[in-house]
Amino acid sequence: MSTKLSVAPLRRCVRIFLLTLAVTHAVHSQDLSNLEESVREQITTAQAALAAAAKSPALSEEYGKLGQLYHAYSLISAARDCYLNASRLAPKDFRWIYLLGNLDQTEGRFDDAIRRYQTARTLRPDYVPTLVNLGNIFLELNRLEDARESFSAALEIDKNNPAAHYGIGQVAVSKRNYAEAVDHFEKTLAQVPDANRVHYSLAMAYRGLGNAEKAKAHLGQQGSVGVRVADPLVDRLRDLITGERVYLARGKVAFEAKRYADAVTEFRKAVAAKPDSVTARINLGAALTQVGDVNGAVEQFEEALRLEPGRVNAHYNLAVLLARQNKHEQAITHLRSALRVEENDLNARLLLAQELKNAARSDEALLEYSRVAYLLAASPQYELRNGARALDLAQQVYNSTNAVQHGALVALALAELGRCSEAADWQRRMITAAEREGITDLLGKLRAGLKLYDNVQSCRPANETVLRDVLFEKPD
Numbered sequence: 001m002s003t004k005l006s007v008a009p010l011r012r013c014v015r016i017f018l019l020t021l022a023v024t025h026a027v028h029s030q031d032l033s034n035l036e037e038s039v040r041e042q043i044t045t046a047q048a049a050l051a052a053a054a055k056s057p058a059l060s061e062e063y064g065k066l067g068q069l070y071h072a073y074s075l076i077s078a079a080r081d082c083y084l085n086a087s088r089l090a091p092k093d094f095r096w097i098y099l100l101g102n103l104d105q106t107e108g109r110f111d112d113a114i115r116r117y118q119t120a121r122t123l124r125p126d127y128v129p130t131l132v133n134l135g136n137i138f139l140e141l142n143r144l145e146d147a148r149e150s151f152s153a154a155l156e157i158d159k160n161n162p163a164a165h166y167g168i169g170q171v172a173v174s175k176r177n178y179a180e181a182v183d184h185f186e187k188t189l190a191q192v193p194d195a196n197r198v199h200y201s202l203a204m205a206y207r208g209l210g211n212a213e214k215a216k217a218h219l220g221q222q223g224s225v226g227v228r229v230a231d232p233l234v235d236r237l238r239d240l241i242t243g244e245r246v247y248l249a250r251g252k253v254a255f256e257a258k259r260y261a262d263a264v265t266e267f268r269k270a271v272a273a274k275p276d277s278v279t280a281r282i283n284l285g286a287a288l289t290q291v292g293d294v295n296g297a298v299e300q301f302e303e304a305l306r307l308e309p310g311r312v313n314a315h316y317n318l319a320v321l322l323a324r325q326n327k328h329e330q331a332i333t334h335l336r337s338a339l340r341v342e343e344n345d346l347n348a349r350l351l352l353a354q355e356l357k358n359a360a361r362s363d364e365a366l367l368e369y370s371r372v373a374y375l376l377a378a379s380p381q382y383e384l385r386n387g388a389r390a391l392d393l394a395q396q397v398y399n400s401t402n403a404v405q406h407g408a409l410v411a412l413a414l415a416e417l418g419r420c421s422e423a424a425d426w427q428r429r430m431i432t433a434a435e436r437e438g439i440t441d442l443l444g445k446l447r448a449g450l451k452l453y454d455n456v457q458s459c460r461p462a463n464e465t466v467l468r469d470v471l472f473e474k475p476d
Contacts, residue, residue: 027066027081035073036243036274043069060089064096072237073245076103094123095233098130102234110137128154128161129231135167140380142462144171154229162191163229169201170382176418176458178208188227196223197383204387208418219388226383244274251283260290278308285317294321312338316348323351328359346375346384370397371471373409377416378461378468387416404434404442405471411453412461420459427453 032040046066053062067082080103087096101116117134120127135150148171154164169184185202188195203218238249251266264287270280285300298321304314315338322331335352338345353368376390391413398406411426427450434443453459 027078027085034276038243039073039245042240042242043073060086060093060096063089064093067096067099068237069240071099071103072240076107079103092123094120094127097123098127098233101130101133105133105137110141113137126157128158128164129229129233131157132161132163132167132229135164139167139170139382142174144174147171160187160191161229162188162195162227165191166195166198166201166227169205173201173205173208173418174382174458174460176208176460178205178418181205182209192227195225195227196221197226199223200386201383204417222386244270244277244280247273248280248283251287255283255287255290260287263287264291276307278304278311278314281307282311282314282317285314289317289321294324297321310337310341312341312345312348316345316351319348319351319355323355323358326358328355331355332359344375344379346372346379349375366397366400367471369393370406370409373397373413374468374471377409377413385416387413387418390416404430404437404439404446407433408442408446408449409471411449415453415459415461418458418460420453420456423459424450424453424455 032043035043043066046062046069050059050062050066053059056062063082063086067079067086070076070079070082080100083096083100083103087093087100090096097116098120101113101120104110104113104116114134114137117130117137121130121134124130131150131154135147135154138144138147138150148168151164151167151171154161155168158164165184166188169181169188172178172181172184182202182205185198185205188198189202192198199218199221203215203222206212206218207215241249247266247270251263251270254260254262254266264284267280267284267287270277271284274280281300281304285297285304288294288297288300298318301314301318301321304311305318308314315334319331319334319338322328322334332352332355335348335355338348339352342348349368349372353365353372356362356365356368370393373390373393375384376386376393379385391410394406394409394413398410407426407430411423411430414420414423414426427446431443431446431450434440434446452461
């Protein structure tokens with residue numbers, strides 16, 4: 001008696017085998033010993049599920065799930081490997097290529113992020129965060145038309161999306177389309193009233209329109225709260241977190257709501273769950289500062305630095321407390337340590353300038369104030385710019401030194417404010433001064449800078465490097 005062999009199961013087995021062979025990217029091994037027991041158990045369970053699915057059609061899904069878990073706990077290399085394998089097994093699954101793009105963007109790998117986001121866009125054209133993230137990358141790269149296209153595409157899907165309106169507003173300011181910028185910034189604030197950083201952008205737009213009264217009003221309302229696009233895929237990662245990170249998340253919510261006593265309670269739980277967590281100790285220190293327990297806060301920041309000597313925010317927060325106690329030299333030491341790691345930390349630079357002034361180290365203070373002015377005028381992160389503050393600081397520094405580079409800094413601040421003809425006039429004055437004083441190494445750079453301000457439609461700084469080379473040439 002002969003038995004007829006069904007070919008369907010055989011084809012299925014061959015397909016699974018070929019899919020498994022397609023995964024050639026080894027996943028980075030992770031040292032889980034420094035994680036809490038509950039987190040280790042969570043990750044090892046997901047690893048076991050992946051191993052069990054090695055010859056199953058669910059393999060891509062298990063790779064993706066494990067990648068999301070790694071991503072949630074900031075185990076980036078392993079997350080990337082898992083997403084790569086999930087994407088290779090399921091190339092039409094939007095999630096994995098999008099999350100790879102998110103990792104690329106977070107790490108500043110903009111070319112890769114653009115490529116992956118564009119692929120994700122073809123797979124799911126209606127996912128607004130893809131378009132907004134692309135727009136933000138293009139804006140940072142000064143690719144203004146590409147940025148406008150991405151933000152506009154987002155608004156075609158969600159006409160009230162605040163992040164897309166804010167992005168188009170930034171493009172419009174850069175192109176000196178101030179009325180359009182006002183319209184989009186106002187729409188942003190209508191959707192997210194607490195996003196007080198938008199007030200600075202509105203002030204610049206109103207200044208461009210010549211409405212000094214409204215510009216001043218919005219400058220008085222500016223703050224540090226920005227606007228971000230709601231991103232279900234990325235935001236959902238928070239739901240995967242257990243242990244210390246749950247307490248950190250709860251503490252952050254309480255802190256941002258100014259429920260500082262509750263924040264202290266949650267951050268203490270985070271420290272108890274993981275005593276060597278630098279993040280937990282820094283957050284606990286910040287919350288203790290808000291409830292007036294200065295000694296407790298200092299203890300937490302010092303312990304954080306013992307665990308991680310180069311941690312920037314621990315140095316900065318400790319310096320703030322030392323400054324309040326008039327321990328200026330100690331504060332200066334911590335601020336310089338922070339800036340050795342992150343030279344563009346605006347808050348640390350400003351506090352360092354103030355502390356140098358308080359310590360009667362005037363020349364050093366002037367140098368730091370000039371660096372702060374530069375960052376306020378030409379930071380690659382547009383939302384961190386503040387042309388009005390930059391101009392005020394630059395003028396004060398120039399009035400104290402009459403140095404050519406500081407006069408050029410005034411021109412740069414004027415350019416950020418959109419006052420191009422004034423910027424050009426200042427730059428010409430500095431060229432004349434450099435010629436008179438024989439500062440030949442700056443002349444060529446100053447003349448090149450003049451072309452950016454003179455008889456142009458838009459002079460907002462993009463990738464200005466001349467003054468940066470001058471102001472930051474001496475390491476701290």
